[in-house]
Amino acid sequence: ETGVTQSPTHLIKTRGQQVTLRCSSQSGHNTVSWYQQALGQGPQFIFQYYREEENGRGNFPPRFSGLQFPNYSSELNVNALELDDSALYLCASSWWGGYYEQYFGPGTRLTVT
Amino acid sequence: QQQVKQSPQSLIVQKGGISIINCAYENTAFDYFPWYQQFPGKGPALLIAIRPDVSEKKEGRFTISFNKSAKQFSLHIMDSQPGDSATYFCAARGGGADGLTFGKGTHLIIQP
Numbered sequence: 001e002t003g004v005t006q007s008p009t010h011l012i013k014t015r016g017q018q019v020t021l022r023c024s025s026q027s028g029h030n031t032v033s034w035y036q037q038a039l040g041q042g043p044q045f046i047f048q049y050y051r052e053e054e055n056g057r058g059n060f061p062p063r064f065s066g067l068q069f070p071n072y073s074s075e076l077n078v079n080a081l082e083l084d085d086s087a088l089y090l091c092a093s094s095w096w097g098g099y100y101e102q103y104f105g106p107g108t109r110l111t112v113t
Numbered sequence: 114q115q116q117v118k119q120s121p122q123s124l125i126v127q128k129g130g131i132s133i134i135n136c137a138y139e140n141t142a143f144d145y146f147p148w149y150q151q152f153p154g155k156g157p158a159l160l161i162a163i164r165p166d167v168s169e170k171k172e173g174r175f176t177i178s179f180n181k182s183a184k185q186f187s188l189h190i191m192d193s194q195p196g197d198s199a200t201y202f203c204a205a206r207g208g209g210a211d212g213l214t215f216g217k218g219t220h221l222i223i224q225p
Binding site: 004033035041042043044046047048056058090100101104 | 119145147149154155156157158159162202204206211212213214215216217218
């Protein structure tokens with residue numbers, strides 16, 4: 001069984017730029033959720049994708065967007081980067097209709113300068 | 114508004130002792146309560162989870178106690194070991210497409 005993988009591991013961007021982060025879900029899972037974890041804080045829910053559509057969103061602006069592909073992998077896109085976007089971005093996969101268990105990947109550390 | 118309040122922020126326990134972390138929630142629509150363990154530079158790992166129809170769940174050295182009327186739940190780590198030193202997060206989720214709502218975390222140190 002393959003776990004959740006994310007790429008890249010680390011990324012440095014400049015304020016105003018755009019970034020794309022990638023996630024491959026655990027085998028057998030069809031739902032992907034994205035979280036933002038600021039230093040010293042708990043993860044915050046950004047949005048969730050199921051059947052290639054966003055079907056749940058936390059308190060994040062529209063410049064945070066995503067995609068899910070037929071193989072259930074996913075992308076997180078952030079436009080017009082701000083300094084406060086510096087964080088660990090976590091992807092979690094789960095089985096829609098299961099018992100909510102979400103399994104996290106190792107994350108992508110984004111630094112905005 | 115923080116919907117899941119976690120305490121303490123940090124905790125030091127002697128090897129072999131019991132580590133106890135507490136969480137309280139406000140949203141009565143929550144129906145799933147997991148605990149995650151996170152090591153530096155890693156993603157959170159699911160430890161154990163409970164639903165509100167049971168008051169306790171035990172897996173190995175880890176036990177969740179759940180008090181629905183008080184809207185509180187706690188994680189007990191029995192026979193704590195230095196390898197248990199990590200940050201622990203409680204979380205909660207309602208139905209549908211809601212994501213997990215996390216507490217702010219507890220930094221646990223097990224002293225040998």
